Amino acid sequence: MTREEVFERVKEILVETLSVDEDKVTMEARFQEDLETDSLDLVELVMTMEEKFGIKITDEEAAEIKTVGDAVDFVMTRVDA
């Protein structure tokens, strides 16, 4: 998968599962400050990413994912491109 494809899929998760405004989803967007997600939303995001991408994310790794870009980068290191 290309970086753009992963971004589009992460964006889809954010919009459909967490009801985030599509216009606000950029690579630089911070989950808490810009996308207004709370800690439960982030757990839900991590679980959905695990399901959709077929990967595992530990709690320590999840704690480091602060922006949409971080999430995309993480998936890129786990999924065969």
Place this chain on the structure above:
Amino acid sequence: MRGTQGKPYVSPHWVTDAWSAFTDDRVVRVAVDAVGGDNAPDEVVKGALAAAGPQLNVVLVGDEPRVRALLPPGAAHLSVVHAPDVIGPGEEPATAARTKTGSGIVVGLRMVQEGAADAFVSAGNTGAVVAASVLYVRRIPGVKRPAICTIMPAMPAPVAFLDVGANAECRPEFLRQFAIMGQAFAREVMGIPEPTIGLLSIGEEPSKGTPEVVEAHRLIADDERIARFRGNVEGRDIMNRLVDVVVADGFTGNVCLKTIEGSARAILGALRATVMLNAKTKLGGLLIRKDLQVLKDALNPEEFGGALLVGMNAPVVIAHGNSRARGIAQAIRMGRRGAVSGLLPTIARELGARPEAV
């Protein structure tokens, strides 16, 4: 007001009779956390036995040998699913919901997620029930935050009150959504045909309140989905029933709920102590004992069973932690009502259909 006929108050049966009088022919399966709550599993099992019937099948989720030992032989319309773990009261909700997959709460909610049950009831760790509901049952598309909607035994008739604890801080948009969901709850679960809505604030004027409440007032007033918005209400208007549905953020709602419960307990305690003072007061107490018992029943939270987490894809009922059998049975019946009524399709239609314009 319909049904009250000038009485000072109506009994909870005004709302709850409809939960037991099935007018549909569905068989609804309700999964129940058998080990959550102060009086589990004994009282939970008793409540399940009381509620179970041909159109309401109960699935008790918990430590199977322990639960089965409490069931009489031949108990019908009731089954047990094994869940060896328990989420304790002090555990961090989101972590427990994600990791304790063998707990009654997670197993029960996954049954709903997978279609093996239509509703879920628990008297256990409220935060964990909310977190696990969000993770497994999921929000109805368009719902930004679920809200815990409780029924307050106000005078002369009950009112819906949300959010009483799921979201400590709320953006104005959440409060607008709570108004829409509360309206649906009042109509579909409480049977109030055209509910009036009030926004809890510190004064009647639209300019009163925090910036979030002031903005929420504007959003709700302008929203055509909310049919009868009466404007701001104050704390004292809840028990005096100025409106059918009161909307607040979860922090304020929770503080308010506990304040009301504590006040009622203190006043009833003082009333009891007054009756016991001397021979004259005891005689007076005897004379009105039956009437006082009716009032006590009207104020008994066990009659409503618990609160509904509105905004989820299936009814999730959060029973009071100290529920006994009656409270559990009523919570199960509320779950069934949530599943067969128009509650879920109404919320899906009203919150999913259009983008939220600010």
